[in-house]
Amino acid sequence: MTQPAPAPTVQRVDTRHRYEILVDGTTAGLAAYRDRDGQRVFFHTEVDDAFAGxxxxxxxxQQALADVRASGLRIVPVCPYVAKFLKKHEEFADITDPVTPEVQQWLETVLSR
Incomplete structure (x- = not known):
């Protein structure tokens, strides 16, 4: 009998400003963020092609946004994938802030350092 595949786990890695999803101990993807005035600004999400589908x-x-809620922060979905996810998952609407030109300019400045 074969063992079922282990469930993926999500961890926040503050030193790298991202959440990582691990499959059997291997990093399969990430959601990158920066924090700003009580907001967690998500700007990039990716999953390695080897783990696609x-x-x-x-x-x-989902787990990253649940962690944001538990941390008492608000979500700013600059990342297109996070924005798309939020349109389908209204349970996070109460902690979601709009992407504004000010946030985008701030993010560009932070990422260019």
């Missing part, structure tokens, strides 16, 4: 991006983002 397993729904990992959805698991990653």
């Amino acid at each position: 397993q729904g990992l991006a959805s698991i990653l983002v």
Whole structure:
């Protein structure tokens, strides 16, 4: 009898400003963020091609957003994938802030350092 595949796990890695999703101990994807005035600004999500088609991006983002809620922060979805996820998951609408030109300019400045 074969063992079922281990469930993916999501961890926040503050030193790298990202959430990572691990499959059997291997990093399969990430959701990158920067924090600003009580907001967690998500700007990039990716899943390695070797793990594509397993729904990992959805698991990653759902758990990352749940962590944002638990941390008492608000979500700013600059990342297109996070924005798309939020349109389908209205349970996070109460902690979601709009992407503004000010936030985008701030993010460009932070990422260019």
